[in-house]
Amino acid sequence: MEEAALSVQNLRAYYVTGHFGMQREVRAVDDVSLSVRKNEIYGIAGESSCGKSTFIKTVAAAIRPPLRVLGGSIKYSFLDRDLYDLDERKLADIRWNHLSFIPQGSMNVLNPVRRIRESFQDFAFPHMGLGRSEFFDVVNRHLERLQLSPSILSAFPHELSGGMRQRVAIALATVCRPEFIIADEPTTALDVVVQKDVLALILETQREIGSSMIFVTHDLTVHANISNRLGIMYAGRLIEEGPTREIFHDPLHPYSRHLVASLPRIGDLTPKIALTGAPPNLAQPPSGCRFHPRCPLATDLCRQASPELTTLSSGRRVACYAVASAPATRPMTNDRMTNDKFKSF
């Protein structure tokens, strides 16, 4: 089998804080294993506070206290050892060049008091090993490819619209042609029209430079349009994974089934029933399956033991007792978004 672009094994990353001698742990990423194939866009979905950003920070080596990595391994194909065995200097070397980041708010990478040109100079120039004028030739060509006018280089971030700034952040993250790109909710703050353009730009750039990518968003509709495979997180755990298309056609985990069934669509007036209850507090997660307090199929077993993420014969992975005990080859339903058990949700 081809070597993975990124392979994460049994990753645990907690926020550990001490108050009055009492230690408090927020188990934001708890035993997550996944691998991202070369040239693929791997999507991560799940509602807010399920641990998506924490996972991203961990694989981007952007850990700051109180966040701590308590266990697991992270291997990128362009590195000969584990990410956490690198020193700061080596880390600084791989950032932008091999591994880059598109954040939710472009203002997190663009310095508000510096012109765009200076942001390119600060971040990308040191990595390119080019003279100044060659460097700006490369930058100009890259901007043109992304249909941005090189004149934006002399603008300040606040002079650009939100969509334009996000394009600039994408240009900045891709100008060094990194092998791996991590994007955290890069289109969440944008309007529909702009969002579609920015997604097309990300897809095109990723294909053109042939990078692999992790794309995080809680918005499943965005995943439908960009992610090749999808991992769904719930309360710090990966609970389902498979090709995006298959998850939309036939979600297996009760939580994923709920997410897919509750999506509003133009032309569809069937009542969408929301999940009851709230996501758990990760400082005191529920016993057993973390979804059990909200799950319509929960049994005593679910309350006591935690289901492992199990690989099915189809190659999909799911962590649910109700699914693992079902026949391994479920027929694909044509009846895409509906599922009888879920009418009662």
Add this chain to the structure above:
Amino acid sequence: MSTLLSVDNLTKSFARGGIFGRTEFVAVDHVSFSLESATPEIFAIIGESGSGKTTLARMVLNTMSPSSGVIRFQGTDISRLRTGRDRLQFMRKVQPIFQNPSEAFNPLKRVDRYLFASAYHFAGCRSRDGREIAADEALKKVGLSLAEVKGRFPHELSGGQLQRTAIARALISSPALIVADEPVSMVDASLRMSIVNLFKTLRDELKVSIVYITHDLATAYYISDRVLILQKGKVVEMGSARQVLSEPHHPYTVRLRESILSLDDVERVHTSG
């Protein structure tokens, strides 16, 4: 039939300074629509950011005055509400809900204080017990109870609980109209549906009309009775939500329709790649 809200040729322009003198920028441009008292409805106002939605909402809430045009609420021109009593009466009947629940609440203030303050000012609850009862009743309408939020700070509640609490606060004065400015833009997809379902319940059971401001066409289709499409401050299309969103006529509405990401694209993207 009596009219709940009528917005007639509403215009708002802002002065924009330039080197060669000030220019007028028209944020809301001759907008007209009306809602009837007898048929409570969810009326969606859809537009991209900068199209004038918030400016329009502020004028309807009487927190900003129009440059020209008239807004009548239950027959009264709201620019003529002069006395404190009249204004209070208006605020009781027309309540706002904002985009980001965590911004609507001060992080250092317990959320129940907002409910008690509304009960005191808008529902005339002078006793402490009266305020608690009013708060609890309002919270029950949104699927919560005072026991769940009492004494809690905003960060101790989930995003969904916080947005529901904001809606409960708006309900305390028994309003006839709620103006919700992008109430679900900042919340998760799963939560989004519980909030929009709640709007339906408010319309059907409490007979509250709702002006639902959004750029999300799919939820607008799902809950609204009528929609108004705003482009650069102008109404480009208005009518039944099903009709306008399924068979848009105006090129701008068509463009908006085409821009929304469809789930069916899952086929296109993944079979080509």
